Amino acid sequence: MSALTFLRPELLWALPLAALPVIIHLIHRHRARRRPFAAIDFLLRVQRRTARRILLRQLLLLLIRTALVVCLVLAAAGPRLQPPAAQAGLGPLTSALVLDASFSMRARDGERTRFAAALDQAREHVRGLGPQDRACLVLAGRTPRVLIEPCTDSRAALLDALDALQPEHGRSDLSAAMALAAGLLPPAPAGRRRLVVLTDAAAHAFPGPVAWPGEAPPEVEIRDVAPGEGRDNHAVVGVEAEPGGEQLSLLVRLQHTGARPSADQALEVRLAGASTRGFASLEPGQTLVKRFSLQPPAAGEAPGPSQGEVALQPDRLAEDDTRPFLAVGRRGFRALLVNGDMRAVLHQDELFYLERALAPDSGAGIQLRSLTPDRLRPETLDGVQVVFLANVRDLAPEARQALASFVEAGGGLFLACGDQLDPQRADEWLSELVPWPVRDVVALGPADADGVHRQGLGFGEWDASHPVLRPLGLDGGRALEAVRTFRAAILEPGRAGPEVRVLMRYADGTPALVEGRRRAGRVLLLTTTLDRDWTHWPARASFLPFLQRAAAHLAGRLEELPEIEVEVGETASLPLLPEAGGLRVRRPDGGLRVLRAAPGAGQVAFGETDLPGVYALEQLAPGDGAPLRARAAAALLVHPPRAETDLTLASLDQLRTGVGETTRLELGGGAQEGGRAQAWLLLLLALALVALEAVLIRR
């Protein structure tokens, strides 16, 4: 004999409503209208003749109406006929409960999530266990977890375990979870074995055939906790930010799955306190791309991209209707210019061209301060990201020390040569900073007949992959080749630092631009001048972007960290700056994780992506793990699994193919596969009762 259970047993409290027809009947009798009537003889005669039939008819009507209310209440409560926990002669039942904890189980049907509905059904199953029955518990999350093992007859233990469960944010592999759970059941033929899977039965949850342990798979009952009509879902499945010009272009990808269109859904993009709104209409199965143009985030000193959010009108699965994104805005920084050769005539000043190239109105977003070498103090470096030493002869020891500390902490230093630079003295005070000591100053190019080097040399080769020079090589290098330099410092052979890179050379091979590192800091050495004393470059168009990019590079503003986006549960490869020794990750729940790596490792793996949201990343210096000064911080975006946004119900064929021929699928909303009577039968019965009542009333 089967047992009757209910999906929403709390609705059974409405059963006393079945007394309503009787109460209404009694009230009507009590309130019968008094009516003096002359032909009462006929009424009495008729009543005597028909009293029994009328009484029978009234009783029948009351019975029908009472049964009608009972049917409706039972149908609303979601009845299910289940095989009994124990049947005489067949022995006790051992059941393994598998709870789907995937992201899609967070969908809400009314006030309750599907995971909560699954928990209720699990509790109901546990409470319905017979005294000899046992059960165990498996949570189908990112990786299936056994919660109760071995199978127990302790209802309290099972219920306590259920009370502690929460849905996860990732995918679940129900096939793997079912195989794991089947392994907890006693081997056949030791009594009756049943696997009860509580899930939304979405097609994506059954990726493949179940690898059943043993020879005989258990009886499988898949209970769909989602209502029949609850399969429509729209989601934001992608956001791409394309910086360009004055506007930030945002491509938003929307997806809709289900059976009915999703019309006129409000869509909002929020970024840096501003928002833009729109609407989207999606057909079932459609992926739609909407483009938004936004004002890029305002320039600021804080490193890292700005976080924005796309929000689609919430539906039953609201957590995939918002999606964060990162937008890189223009970020300014401070540069300190040290003038080693100040002149009264403006255009002859050492900083004349430099200041104009980096001026705030140039669009570079750089705040400049200029001073002479004797005024350089440790405190003048506060808040500064880049220091330019232009043709500086010497610095006070205190200033030298401060500058060295500045660079080691991640500051950027640009050294330019000139006639003030004394190679002998420079070897003393610059030795701690310069990547490659200066040996001498030489003339470039062939000398004319009078011995004057008027022809100079152009740049012969350059590292086009370097972020500073990449745009300058776009025209095939003609702009750089056209530059003529007449004098340059030459570097001490054999004394190059360990991480020195020659980024540019003159046509004769002499280094023109050298990059070195000093712990977390970067140093660029230009072997010629920043004014027109030794080179014509300041008068060329390529000089301005070169200086702007060089300054931004030294300030860490040119790092083009790849956009890191993964789905919940995936391992992310987080990029490391060459000078970084690790990463600090701040999770969406506030938790901090520190990831160590050898300098130059390039990337580090991070697998704790169990929560969707923005994971803030901070590059750490090797050794003490201090945050790298002025280095851009990136962020990791973790999104809900896209597959989980498709709530489409698995077909019975898919289940029977993947799970087994004996699989029984109980659909949500009252219907049931397999021909067992459920709510729809009760509704049919209710309809029949209504028809019968109508016939009785007419007679």
Add this chain to the structure above:
Amino acid sequence: MQPAPASLDPDVLARLQGLQVQVQRVVDGVLGGLHRSARRGASTEFADHKEYAPGDDLRHLDWRVLGRLDRLVVKRYEDETELEALVAVDLSGSMGYASGRFSKAAYASLLAASLASLLLRQGDGVGLLVLGGSQPAEIAPAARPEHLGELVAALEAARPHGPTRLGAAAARYAERARRRGMLALFSDLFDPDPEVLTGLQLLAARGHEVLVFQVLDPDELELPFDEPSLFESMEDERRLLVSPREIRAAYLEELGRFLEGTRRALAEHGLSYELCRTDEPPHQPLLRRLAARRVERP
């Protein structure tokens, strides 16, 4: 049948003060109806003269007498000779039922007085028998025109009350009536006493003309109620709690049998029968009856 003038609508009539006024309206309506209808089957055997009265057929005016004596007299024929008529009105409790403005008692009184007026106009003697009610009355027949006032006063004074004793009254009248005459009975005939029919049949057997006007309310003919009702007898203490919808069909069937049985029993003994609804213009039952009477007695 001509459509009834608006002034003869029961609702309009009921608003008129005094039975006498109402009677005048109904009589006018009857006379108008008679003048418009073809006179067929009238007897041609001259009997005597009578003074002309409004409503008399001008074709029967005796022009010779008018020329010789300058008097308006009309010829009367055999079927129009004076007769002694008794108008009997049932004013038992059940006749007090009213779904509209007219109770069955008021409607029956109006019909009875109107018939009496018509008879007096043609010189017939008319008496009144008030059966049951608060003031039972018996007024001997008389042919004086002013006699109508006495009849109307007696009808106006009586109120429906108490049980019906139609059977005994009919039998008593049958024994006392010395000469052939006419009895017009206005009642709902809800008296369960089988002697009613016996008494009426006895009268018919003795050559009396018996007219039976069964006056019923539309509620009694249709039982139109829906809500559960506590029906109370209007003549005794009987009550019945029932949902009218459940017994309507059986009730109408029972009532139909009763009406058909009554009509058939009266017809078998040559008694005239007319079913009157209190929501129809009161002159119409009289017109129907008078027209039928001409056909039945050529």
